[in-house]
Amino acid sequence: MKSVTVVGSGIIGLTSAIILQESGFEVKIVAKEKFEKTLSNKVGAIWFPYEIQPIEKTNFWASLAYKRYLAEANPEIGITFLPFLNAYTDKSNNDWIKQLPLGKVREARKNELPQGIEMAFIGEVPLAEPRLYLPYLFEKFLANGGLFENREIGSLEEVSGLGDWVINCTGLGAKALCEDNDLHPMRGQILRCEKMELPSFADPTKKGALLYVINRSEDTIIGGTDYEDDWNENTEPADTDKILERFNASGIQQNPQIKEVLVGLRPKRSSVRFEFDPKYPTIFHNYGHGGAGYTVAWGCAMEVAEILSKT
């Protein structure tokens, strides 16, 4: 049996590791941080291909991931489906609606639109709650015979020595590891609030004025910011004010009770890096999933396993 080492234990690393196990590989994960400390543990996380390229590939991965979430939907592991209203304009690319099973998406009616949104689709989409889903994935990985090592890797040369194959799922960490000038952070600040009875929605149509609401089982997430090349990991009161202003202006509810303010840096690239390394051919890169790691993770993982199975 061939061995594969996955570097990284965020959503991309864990899903890659599990699919590789399901495809018959012996898998080890090496990561600087266990899943609890990763970006993946801080976020929404709703199924929506936001700020990720290239669309032809990411829509395909998103559709595979959608089917996997559908197959394993269970509130106990943090996977549920909910109606999600998504704003668009004449310039938006709405290809994502083709990834939803027929009949699960429709044009929103005028009386369903939050203030400031002119047009939107409503689709039934997966919600992955990281606090339940990541531990579930990690336990599943261990139960399948996987090994975990807590270690920071310093170079690609070191990565290449880790196994017959190595999958690089280091998210923004790949910037230093691969000296990747294309990879950069897109800073997202979000407010984790007392749970409200609200519809979940997003308005990604106005750069610099992102607004979204994700209603989860125990809280409601209100986002957010979309600042390119911003490495600031501190929470900024001015951003909290702007997010609240946009939320209050949507007219659906006023003054949410904030439990926690969080910041995460989306690992953004002009396109997801999904290829063998040209210098170290045992390394396959799987990073740079921007604002949609959860949305595409299972699809990328399936394609990685298919590629390695054929190689």
Ligand SMILES: Cc1cc2nc3c(=O)[nH]c(=O)nc-3n(C[C@H](O)[C@H](O)[C@H](O)COP(=O)(O)OP(=O)(O)OC[C@H]3O[C@@H](n4cnc5c(N)ncnc54)[C@H](O)[C@@H]3O)c2cc1C
């Ligand atoms: C505010 C916000 C909201 C978001 N909402 C959503 C959403 O609703 N839906 C969605 O699909 N996506 C969402 N995203 C995007 C999503 O969070 C990311 O795309 C995803 O978490 C990236 O996962 P990853 O596994 O690549 O990276 P990470 O979660 O960052 O994991 C990287 C792993 O690599 C390890 N690592 C890094 N460098 C090294 C090294 N040198 N040696 C060893 N290990 C290393 C880390 O320790 C970690 O284990 C959101 C992002 C933000 C910021």
